[in-house]
Amino acid sequence: MAVTISSPQTDQVLVNGKLVYQDSNNKWIASEELTISENSAFRKHLQSKKRVNG
Numbered sequence: 001m002a003v004t005i006s007s008p009q010t011d012q013v014l015v016n017g018k019l020v021y022q023d024s025n026n027k028w029i030a031s032e033e034l035t036i037s038e039n040s041a042f043r044k045h046l047q048s049k050k051r052v053n054g
Contacts (some may be wrong), residue, residue, distance in 0.1 A: 003041035015042050 006014045011022040015038045019031040034042060 001037065003038050005041060005045050013042065013045065 004014075004016055008014060013020045013028075015030075015034055018034060018038070020028055020034070020042060021031070023029050028042075028046070
């Protein structure tokens, strides 16, 4: 199953409609538990952003 990721704000990401946000300690917190495939896709998304902004 495909995972959809969008970034409505720089400190927020929607993973299949589940909000993942960055807290004041720069830790990413999911509002709902992510599946294994969602978590994997989210981590890849963060890595790709790090390479672009790095």
